[in-house]
Every structure is written in structure tokens, then in C-alpha cells.
Amino acid sequence: xxxxxxxxxxxxxxxxxxxxxxxxxxxxxxxxxxxxxxxxxxxxxxxxxxxxxxxxxxxxxxxxxxxxxxxxxxxxxxxxxxxxxxxxxxxxxxxxxxxxxxxxxxxxxxxxxxxxxxxxxxxxxxxxxxxxxxxxxxxxxxx
Numbered sequence: 001x002x003x004x005x006x007x008x009x010x011x012x013x014x015x016x017x018x019x020x021x022x023x024x025x026x027x028x029x030x031x032x033x034x035x036x037x038x039x040x041x042x043x044x045x046x047x048x049x050x051x052x053x054x055x056x057x058x059x060x061x062x063x064x065x066x067x068x069x070x071x072x073x074x075x076x077x078x079x080x081x082x083x084x085x086x087x088x089x090x091x092x093x094x095x096x097x098x099x100x101x102x103x104x105x106x107x108x109x110x111x112x113x114x115x116x117x118x119x120x121x122x123x124x125x126x127x128x129x130x131x132x133x134x135x136x137x138x139x140x141x142x143x
Contacts, residue, residue, distance in 0.1 A: 029093040035115035038089075041124050075102035082106050083136045085129060087114030107136070 035041075075098065082103050086092035092110045099106050109132045111119045118124035 027094045033089060035089045035118050037118045037124055038115050041117040041121045078103055081140050084108045085132060087111045087116055087119040089115040
């Protein structure tokens with residue numbers, strides 16, 4: 001993953017300037033439950049040929065890193081459209097509260113009945129994901 005994208009990902013998930021009650025309110029909005037296709041999607045992923053084990057290890061280490069180790073990111077300075085697509089079971093409100101409040105052009109789409117693995121995994125991708133991506137790219141492509 002390019003360094004600037006790593007910093008953006010870290011910055012979106014850390015250094016929160018939100019009032020204490022906002023994260024809890026967002027968490028309370030997040031649906032509970034589990035994606036019924038999650039286990040099948042994970043099994044397919046683990047069987048996939050050509051997996052980049054080095055990259056997967058780096059992602060795992062990044063997830064276990066101490067939060068707040070990345071430089072603060074001022075989302076109000078971002079001057080391009082941002083789209084967040086989350087599965088219903090990915091804590092979509094908790095993940096996007098700050099972006100919703102601070103980004104100038106932000107859109108959040110929640111995929112009903114999906115988790116991270118089934119939202120983007122071949123054989124599980126819902127039409128809403130495809131339509132959302134096509135619309136976002138088409139509406140923001142200057143060519």
C-alpha cells in the first residue's frame with residue numbers, strides 16, 4: 001500500500017477530535033449480528049492461489065499496532081470527494097462519524113447484510129456495491 005494511503009487510513013481511524021459522546025452514539029447505531037456468508041467467504045479467501053502472504057502479514061501487524069501512532073490528519077483540508085462503503089456488520093457508523101462531520105464531500109453507503117469479506121469478495125459482491133462504485137467514479141471523473 002502506498003505510504004500516503006497508509007497515512008490516510010491511519011488518520012481516519014485515529015487522533016479523533018470528536019466529543020466523547022459522538023463515538024458512543026455512532027457505536028449504538030451500528031447494527032449487531034453477523035454476516036451469514038462470512039465463514040464461507042473467509043474459507044474461499046484462504047484457499048485462493050497467489051495470496052501475498054507478506055502483504056497479509058503487514059496488514060495484520062498494522063491492525064495490532066497501537067492506535068494514535070500516526071500523525072494527525074486534518075480532514076477539513078481534503079478537497080476531493082470521498083466515498084466510504086461498509087458492510088452492515090462492519091460498524092459502519094462508528095467508522096464514518098468523523099468523516100461525515102469533517103469532509104467537505106463525503107458519501108457513506110452501507111451494504112445490507114454484508115461484512116468486509118462479503119462486501120468485496122468475488123462471488124459475494126452485491127449489486128449495490130458495483131452500482132455505487134460506477135456512479136461515484138463516473139460523477140467524479142473529469143475526463
